[in-house]
Amino acid sequence: MDSHRLRARVLARVRDYFLQAGVLEVDTPVLSTAGATDPALQSFQTRYHGPGPAHGSRLYLHTSPEFPMKRLLAAGSGSIYQICKVFRDGESGRRHNPEFTLLEWYRVGFDHFDLMEDVESLLRITLKGLVPLESVDHRTYHDLFTETTGIDPFTASVDELRDCLQSHAIVSPVGLAADDRDGWLDLLMTHIIEPRLGPGLVFIRDYPASQAALARLRPGTRKVAARFEAYLNGVELANGYHELTDAAEQRQRFEQDNARRVTQGLEPVVVDEHLLDALASGLPDCAGVALGVDRLLMVAAGAESLDAIIAFPLDDA
């Protein structure tokens, strides 16, 4: 029962933090007619059998509450947060469970730098007396890569990335295409960089534009996205953006995602037209972040696996 007490305590602190900050708790649907197009995210699907559609209709279980929350923002909600279960097919392991609790919030008028400070304040308050926050470090994706591996992630060829892996005694993986540059970067990230992050809170920002997801791009010589990741004691905890507000660019990214899905043999996903309409009507300048609550609890409990935190993991659910 300790993990349940810990969860209740941390969630109470989270709600108190946002109450003090004037951020409104909201609730949006788990089921949606549209899904996440990101080829690295697989949505669960179910069917609705009416009343309404004669032959039933497909519904996706959300992988995050991002799209409907942005619709609320566009409708003038102001800063909002949500704590909800999300669902990602094909993800199971020590640090993954196909359903997990996400804390997602949006701050109107913030950029991703303001939001990183917000994440740090929230963690300081929620982790007080549970686990010490030893240090806080801010790194760019470029600097972290260069310092850890000696190669520039923005200019290195796939061959150079492969050589770097080899020098760390990592055999080239089966199935990773030679032209999937981001895949190779992800491999270096998960196999070489993440294990060396060490204790404390580390923010990594300025991801390559090709890994922007739903972040806006930043002006400058290097093509980077206004996106950050927060790692706590080496565990990836949160992913945030200075949000993309351009409807046309958003549609283009959805279409690119679906094209990549098709080349990878995945089913294309129905694009969220409601979100695109909301962006077209005007999403206020804002930054948003999604934080894995179970992982936070895992770190707070000093555990190595989510099994210590989740009451009934999938094989026992």
Next chain:
Amino acid sequence: MATYSTNEFRGGLKIMIDGDPCSIIENEFVKPGKGQAFNRVKIRNLKTGRVIERTFKSGESVEAADVMDVELQYLYNDGEFWHFMDQNSFEQHAADTTAVGDAAKWLKEQDVCEVTLWNGAPLAVTPPNFVMLKVTDTDPGVRGDTSGGGGKPATLETGAVVRVPLFIEIGELLKIDTRTGEYVGRAKE
């Protein structure tokens, strides 16, 4: 050709890596915040016993190794091969020195062993956890000393040498734990 998807990976699964049959020891699913997921696996090469690490892009497939563990009765050694028999089908299998390995010193005729077969041929032999073996040579027993303290080496009928209590004599039947190579006690015929 049978294959396994990375989604089926778990400890004990037998797959082919670089042409050798291997057994998965540990499978870890890793994924950056956004982006490509991988399965990082520790694998034992069943031919060499060596442990290696490999990474697979999640969702990929890998050839299954036709490896199975069967209970076979050890029959005899012809000087080159160790011969085993399936007690149900009476089918016989010959295992070479590499396959038998360290198990050789525990193999007693008619004992039932676990034999790992790859494409139907013995790849590895695991002796029973406990074997009963006769002492063929040891220093004379010290009568009355049943404390077991100290001990002395004893050669068993299979050639294995184990540490036994001082009171053990030539000709006695002993129970040995093959996993540790330790004397457990005297055994009855």
